[in-house]
Amino acid sequence: MAALTASAAVALLSMVAGYSLGRGQPKRVEERIRRTLKKSEELRKRFLDLVDLDARAYLQVAVARSGSAQKKRAAKRKAAAVPGEVARLCLKAMDLTPLLVTRGNPNLLSDVEVAVELLFAAYKSAMINVRVNQ
Helix, strand or coil: CHHHHHHHHHHHHHHHHHHHCCCCCCHHHHHHHHHHHHHHHHHHHHHHHHHHHHHHHHHHHHHHCCCCHHHHHHHHHHHHHHHHHHHHHHHHHHCCHHHHHHHCCHHHHHHHHHHHHHHHHHHHHHHHHHHHCC
16 A cells, blocks of 8 residues: 555656646756656656555465465565565655755645655555564
C-alpha cells in the first residue's frame, strides 16, 4: 500500500508541474519545472512497479512459512528490500516539492501539500514494513 500511496502523491506533483508550465516564468524556471515533471513521472512509474514487486515479495514470505527458519529469514529480508526502496524514493519525491511551492501554479499549493502528506504516510508505512520484515 505504501508504494501505491506514493504513486498517487507523485501523480499530484506531476499534475502541479504540468499546470505550472507556460505561465510566463523565466526560461530557467520553466526548465526546472520540466525536469521536476520528468522526475515525478519516473518516480510514479517506479512506485507502480514496486506495488507489484511488493505483492510478489509477500507471496514469497507466505510460501516460506512452511520452510526452514533460514528460508523464512531470507524471504523476509528480501521482502524488506521493496519497502526500503519505497522509503528512499519517497524522500527523493519530497525533494521535488520546494520548487512547486515557490514557483508552481499558486492555485495548486493545496495539491502539493496533499502530496507531501501522502509521501509522509507512504514513507512511514514503508518503514514499518521494513522493521517488521527484518
